[in-house]
Amino acid sequence: MLIEFRTANCLSFKDMAEFSMLASNDKTNGDNNTFLVNNRRILKSAAVYGANGSGKTNFVQAIDFMRNLVLEEAPIRNCAYKLDRTMKDEPTFFEIIFMKDNIRYRYGFEIDRKSVLSEWLFYVPTTREASLFIREKQNITIGRSFREGRILSDSIKKDKLFLSFVAQLNGASITQSIIEWFEDMSVMSGLDSDLSNTTDMLLEEGKSGKKRKKQVLDILNRFDAQIEDIAIEERYFVPIAIPADLEISDQARAFIASVNALFEKEGGGKKMPPRVIIYRKTYEDGKESGIEEFDLRQQESDGTKKLFALAGSLVQSLETGKTIVVDELESKLHPLVTKEIVKLFNSKISNKKNAQLIFTTHDTNLLQGNHFRRDQIWFTEKDKYGSSHLYSLLEYKPRKDASFQKDYINGRYGAIPYIGDFNSL
Template sequence: MLIEFSVGNYRSFKDKVTFSMVAANIVAKDKQLDDNNVFAVDDELKLLKSAAIYGANASGKSNLAKAMNFMKWFMINSSKETQSTEKIRVEPFRLSTETETQPSLFEIVFLLNNKKYRYGFEANQERVVSEWLFYVPNKRETRLFERVNNGNTDKINLSKTFKGEGIHPKTRRNALFLSVAAQFNVEIAEIILNWLTTKLQIVSGLEDKNYLDYTIDSLSKEDSSKREIVQLIKQLDLSIKEIKLIKSIIHGNIDYLFTIIKTGHNKFDTEGNSVSIELFDLDSQESEGTQKIFFIAGLLINTLKEGKALIFDEFDARLHPLISKAIVTLFNSNETNYHNAQLIFMTHDTNLLTNKLFRRDQIWFTEKNKYGATDLYSLVEFKIRNDASFESDYIKGRYGAIPYIGDLSQLFGEPDA
């Protein structure tokens, strides 16, 4: 389970951005929101099943998803897919003389095998400056390892529990010790990277076609996932009565087998009676919205069934607001999300901004401050009435995080005489 994610320019930077899925100590207007949208890890920790992040264009919503995606990629691949001369793909905050030369910070807090872990690192384009891993085996946080840079050399303080002796000399300056440790079969490192690979998915709604294979793979199996995907697509009112997978071969120097999805629609006679099923090609004859639902259907079902965390940028792109709401409701429900999967999404869809769908701690905003840096804050920070209209107040600017549009009436000036 994902608990928190932080990103900033260095560890002491006061404007470090932290996003949290920890439930606040509040009571929702509708008690059903508390019963469905929150789950208890133990007596002290409760987590949210979903969260929405709003903000104007260029306010930093997508950058948060990109930072998470980079952190995931670097943790998994820095020891095996980079060379010693490659630069690390971090970019300092360039609008401040204080931070433009400072390393970038990334930290993630998560639950794995009923234990809480906190892992992070600082890096510039040349090297990993520091790295740390802590966990809570019982009640107190305990260090597993900590890497510090002393000039041109690294020092790594290891606990006996981590069992990573002898690996430090094999760790390049532009690679993470955790990634190298996993390559050398250190069990804790392997478990963490396996969780990261299999349980944390980061998706862009502008590139969701890349996830069609999830759906095709599930539809190819005669199991419950196939039935659930078909049921989901049918229930979303797409007028699709049947789904067929057609395998085709492209002949060339190397024959290539690929799968085409066909969607079945009712064909009617002059009396309005259904007489047959007409097959359409998903790629060329269905709308972009219908295509997107197919792209992400397998991913959504898999996330819910496996209790994963899904971070979805541009969530509402090409989706009707009612379909977006239906997907969020799948996560905010004990009936359909009994494994406590988590959905975190970036959106402009204000139809979802309602206290009938979300608690206040599930709604977040991004806004650029006067220095051009992103502020991230939750609706729970505002004192508002229980019956407040989140959507109306947001559009009115009460919570910030909206574009301030200038006077466009004189855009083209006076017409020529």
């Protein structure tokens, strides 16, 4: 589970931004919205509010940026704050605190445009934090308990994270366990309906595949999707054949050849995104008459596609206790659906493995009805220089019975747009 995340000089965050899933001393909804780990209360969910362009998406992207660097899914590159020219040569800072196999880790690094300037990994084996390694450019100090890194510290490249390097060269190890934690954390955009995670789940064979399909159907139909069944058809690219007797121009032939060559190069074995088929009941004179199939990508609404895209991550997270970070969770979804997704996580019944949901949103309906504790509500706001600031509702010390929705809309907590006079237009 994620406990804290910090970043500085990253995207729109010039100064240090600190986010925490540590619960406060507030007792409100403690049984459902929090869980106990090593005598500390951890939050199951958190929502980040703010005006358009205030930094909500950049908060999610900063987490994803760090994740991609650790997993080596992206090269080290510049993401420094651009609205202050003095910051372009300053390091970008990342640090994350999390639990893996009941052990607390603190890992972070500083980078510039092309290299790692510093890197550190600490853990808490019993009660006190201890160093596993500390890096300053190419100089690495190895802790007593970090044997797996000793023979490798002299061969690290300046543009490679030591954590990732050690994990690649060691099988079952501390670093490999940490890499798995980053792999398990899902970072998603609610604006894009990427179906791949859910389709990959449904393509699993045997009992596992059947179980996953039932779980996905249960999730979808809990949100009133009215789906009887789902089928996944794997598809493969078939090169475009030109009949010998077909008269077409040389330019057309060259274009078709280039398309075929592109699929050969990028298709990875000529495999294409699978076709997702949704089955629904049909009726005649008010009576059930059969089943009709629909192509999810071609014939279903954006909302249904969004639900399908989310379903796989929701199932995996709730089943295994993983962390999901979603930008614009409510996009394309009815407010009641968004509310139900949050309730899945804020529940000791449906969330027995203590999965976490962190998301950005504009849905102020969630600020009423005691869905969130005060420590679960966060805001982003830009100052007059364009720098984003991240802060918790706790900083305003509102009463427990305060109307969070009303006070937020009225600007009491900031993080709202300043609307100008449109009459002049």
